[in-house]
Amino acid sequence: MTENDIIDTQAPKKNYLQEDTFEKTDPSPQYESAEYKPADKLKGKVAIITGADSGIGAAVAIAFAKEGAHIIATDYDNQEDAKKLKKRIREISGNILWLTGDVGDENFVQEVVDKTIQEYGHIDILVNNAAEQHNHESISEITAAQLDRTFRTNIFSMFYFVKAALPYMKKNSKIINTASVTAYKGSPELLDYSSTKGAIVSFTRSLSQNKEILDKEIRVNAVAPGPIWTPLIQSTIPNENKEKFGSSVPMKRTGEAYELAPSYVYLACEDSSYVSGQVLHVNGGTVING
Template identity: 55%
Template structure:
């Protein structure tokens, strides 16, 4: 991607647009790159089943397509973007794999149970859980963060990660894995995304704690995370003012935002046997920004 400003076809900027903007990926200009044209699959996930929250677009969509290329069957959890979810399903099926769409709110513990059960019923197993669903809301002042916004952000981002992990762990076997999407904001913070940054810090701590749990270790289940920097996904135009979208990612050392296609391969690595001695760790994909921890 070049340094030209990002735009969106429709005026869907937050906070005026509300909490969630469905089907926004189809309105993005330029469209995110889902898969690198030169990506070569090698069957790293052959025979595995993955459940991906927030899999309808952005990073989640890119993960789903690469997993399909690598031989996995995937179940996609999404909130309301039917058009984007159907698009992901078509892309997965084009790779010769199977895709189950599950619509619901990850912040609902009952839904988490149902989603895992549907995946098991459909495929008979679960090997990989990707906790990727998230929401964020741009706020310049702490006092402007309402109780509703604060609770919703935590409900989706960290509660959802907890609920799905708790349900999935019952079915995961030796060699299975959970991969959580944290963020560069967990390490650096973001003054306009204070509640979001807090949830991503919680996800990071949860990843490390769960990886050391005796039951998890005895089952030889690996728990890792990926911490993206500024990535061009629907979350950006749906939550930032236009003035911020236009300069999104230009403050990184690489002077550009990243693409979902540049993040998803890390999830392939972490889910594969190549990462068999890796747990409790985080991979940073952020355009050369150095963070500690």
């Protein structure tokens, strides 16, 4: 393990509202709020968060660090964003073990779990968040390679991580999966993406009822975001759609990643002790009956 893998927990703290980092997206996504009041709800917990270099994963990592968790974060190749998130968690005084690789590769997933166990000995929280999406107007534009790629990143990775992590998850551990409003409403230009998100909802419900999971008293839940302004959206939706992104929801605006993070904290801590097999809908007011 290198010096850069674990961030010093003695770094100075400061008040911070992230407005000027991760600046490739215009306007810059907001990953935390000055209004958030941590309460040590995850103190000492070991949390793996996939796809944590930016967007929802970054907001969850920051919130978990504020609540006292030890963070294991994965990304694919975004070194610039990873550097900024590491710096921010240093300012919070949190731990972070950073691993770069393909979550759709079961060997990499095993490496993440192995290094987590080497450092901490167990896993308390698994957040399956990594995802990719590709806009296409016609199903004929979706190649076999893209279909395989999207499913590997978005849903195969969840199977891989649960399989690898489960032997090291203690009694009363938590698994949280990132689904999407598209699992319920559909998305005509995101056929493969929305299909994986539907699979994630079913995976979450089924896993929560699995005997091995129940015997270990592990709770399994998901969060289904609505339109959230992240670098993923900036890089994948057509320019002509960006200005109106989020305008169709009752609240008439996009959400920010920091507005999702408290729902993950809730599912990761004991405030949600009687909640399992559920999906929290953080979507700007869209009513989802499911």
